[in-house]
Amino acid sequence: MSSFWNFYIFALTLACLGGIVALIILTRRMPDPGGADAETTGHSFDGIEEYNNPMPKWWLNMFWLTIIFGLGYMIAMPVGNWPGVLGWTSVGELTEDQIEHDRKYGEIYERLASIPVEDLPDNRQAMRIGQRLFEDNCALCHGQAGTGSYGFPNLTDDDWLYGGSGETIKTTLLSGRRGQMPAWGDALGDQGIRAVTEYVMDLSGQDDVDQALASRGEALYNASCAACHGQDGTGNQALGAPNLTDDTWLYRIPGETLRQSVETTLENGRAGNMPAWEGILGEERVHILSGYVYSLSN
Ligand code: HEC
Ligand code: HEC
Structure with a gap:
């Protein structure tokens, strides 16, 4: 920010304060008769007239105090490039x-x-x-x-x-x-996927397993899957290869059967990322x- 704006803000504020001080001093010099025969301002509302009395002392003093406070605040606190004599900054407060x-x-x-x-x-x-x-x-x-x-x-x-x-x-x-589970669609083909899925169903203890299909799948499993998921299917935590025998599934697609979910996993592979x-x-x-x-x- 250029220092012009500093100057501008200070000049504007000082001019305002000066105006207010002048106004207070001027209104003080007005006639101060008080009492019952005081002059009125000439305003009359339904027969009720407004007295031309000076402002109460305590009110006036509050005014002076706020003006002094305003001046003090302007000097103490930062405005634009002016750092303020206290050196307060919001960044400094945050750091503290x-x-x-x-x-x-x-x-x-x-x-x-x-x-x-x-x-x-x-x-x-x-x-x-x-x-x-x-x-x-x-x-x-x-x-x-x-x-x-x-x-x-x-x-x-x-x-x-x-x-x-x-x-x-x-x-x-x-x-x-x-987790890196390779895709098997190309290597095993639809028939192979169906067979090995059936073997996974058997491993996890499902009760509607086609045993003939599953035993064809077992050979494929031993050749392609056992290296990661283990011969017995209990998985390998060093690779994050899930246990396939516990009937707990990470990729059980909502609204689909377990068979369909496993086929999708085998077809396309999986890559969970934590x-x-x-x-x-x-x-x-x-x-x-x-x-x-x-x-x-x-
Ligand atoms: C963007 C999603 C995401 C966020 C956020 C996330 N996680 Fe995970 N987290 C995963 C996925 C996905 C896996 C499984 C990784 C895999 O499939 O190999 C996982 C796996 C884990 C595991 C391993 C579980 C196991 O069975 O071994 C733990 C523990 C875990 N997260 C804890 C946390 C904690 C604690 C936080 C918060 C600091 C967190 N996660 C934040 C997605 C997330
Ligand atoms: C290179 C090691 C590796 C090989 C080989 C592998 N997997 Fe996986 N498999 C994984 C990993 C790792 C995951 C977990 C993926 C993840 O966390 O996103 C997984 C996930 C799965 C899941 C999902 C389990 C669940 O809870 O939803 C099934 C089912 C599965 N594998 C079966 C197989 C079958 C069947 C084969 C053989 C055709 C096979 N995997 C071969 C590593 C392997």
């Missing part, structure tokens, strides 16, 4: 607040950082902070209560893609996770949040 905030929460975070993730659920303060962080950052995908939905894992059951120990959860949150939080929330908050996630299923 932040330092105060960091000092207060820094102590709390530091104390909680020394508690192992799996013991944090016993700490009421950690759970309160954790819940707030969860609602602000995670509820969008995992749901307010952490129960998940299509494509977003339920964090309240004891079924883990990557593992449910305190340290594993913390690793998941710090670095994020990217963002990394270390850069966003910092290690100390992630630590507390890990304790909160741990508490959801324990």
Whole structure:
């Protein structure tokens, strides 16, 4: 801002104040008769006349005080380029607040950082902070209560893609996770997909399984799927390959049968993406949040 506007604002304000002071002094000099035979202003409303009395003293003094306050404020506080004699700035105030905030929460975070993730659920303060962080950052995908939905894992059951120990959860949150399930449509063809889907139905204990089809699928499974999901289908947490035997599904498409959902998964593949939080929330908050996630299923 050029200093012209500084000058402009100061000149305008001073001119206003000067005008007000002049007005007060002028009206003071008016005749001050008082009493019952006072002069009137000549105004008359339905026979009621208006006396020409001076303003009460206390009122006048208030006026003087506000003018003095106004002048003082103008000198003390910043206007445009004028920094004000007190040197107050909104940025400075914010910085001070932040330092105060960091000092207060820094102590709390530091104390909680020394508690192992799996013991944090016993700490009421950690759970309160954790819940707030969860609602602000995670509820969008995992749901307010952490129960998940299509494509977003339920964090309240004891079924883990990557593992449910305190340290594993913390690793998941710090670095994020990217599940990579290849697409099988081209490699297996429609017949192959149908057969291996039937075998997955059998693995997960569904009761309407076509056994002949499933046993054809088993050979395909052993050749193509066992490397990640395990020979027995119980999955591999190092890869995030889900357990296919527990009848808990990450990709159960709403409104479709389980068979259709699994076929879609096999046909097109899947790539669930859990963002990394270390850069966003910092290690100390992630630590507390890990304790909160741990508490959801324990
Ligand atoms: C943009 C959506 C999204 C957000 C936001 C998100 N997640 Fe996730 N999260 C996912 C997806 C998708 C997966 C599954 C990844 C996969 O399929 O491999 C996942 C996986 C996880 C897992 C692993 C579960 C398991 O079974 O091993 C944990 C724990 C988790 N999220 C916690 C959190 C927490 C805590 C937050 C908040 C800081 C959060 N997530 C925010 C999408 C999200
Ligand atoms: C390279 C390792 C890998 C191979 C090979 C693989 N998968 Fe997967 N599969 C995964 C991963 C990882 C996921 C989880 C994807 C995600 O989190 O988005 C997954 C997910 C699935 C799901 C979804 C489970 C659910 O809960 O919704 C099914 C079903 C599945 N795989 C079956 C198969 C079958 C059948 C084969 C063989 C034709 C196969 N997979 C081969 C890694 C693999």
